[in-house]
Amino acid sequence: MRKSATLLIICALSLAAAPAMAEKVFGAIAFSNSTGKFGWVKNTATKSDAQSEAVVQCGVDDCDTVVVFPNCAALSVGDGFGMGFSADKSASKAEDTALAQCDGFTTNCIISTSFCNDK
Template sequence: MSQRFGLVLASALTLGLAMPVAAADLFGAIAFSPSTGKVGGGWNFASKDDASGEAVTQCGVGDCAAVVVFPSCGAVAVGDGYGMGFSADPSAAKAEETALANCSGYTANCLITMSFCNDGQ
């Protein structure tokens, strides 16, 4: 769970407010730097923008950009020359399979560098 979401949830519980958040209402994102091949991720955020922002921050390089934003599972594969492929799918295994296939269409020696699902997936 993200620290920001955890603080909001803790505050709501302290105040006795009901705050149901289903996994389908959460977003994850993966950011990628084409100059370094670095990736970063953000998950379990209430908005696409927040998930993307966290992914870019975690990537930590000036040219990082969110390449995939998703409500379920996502994956990024990186290969030679920092060629990459990404995918989102309800299944982590399928997201990884498609990311590898997409990467292999651009370059060789592709490996999954980041893959995750939001909670409840």
């Protein structure tokens, strides 16, 4: 009886710990419309941390967060600082959408950054 009770406690503790391992992390991209500079971060604990850290990384007064995400994201920039951004489950899908969005505003769009969180 003790062995089965001990096993039951171990299983319960394992299940209780599982959600902590599955916690999301967040990334963000910030962009300056006046300069075309951008900043990005990944693997932050909260959306708020991701937003503020991306703005700091951008380093320009008019930097604004354009996307916060749990998976992958991409930023595309073209002529005249026209841009597009996207978040998706894969970097390639985010890139495709960011390019299409940028192409709707300007020409010569390229991917400026594309990355995924580690979790």
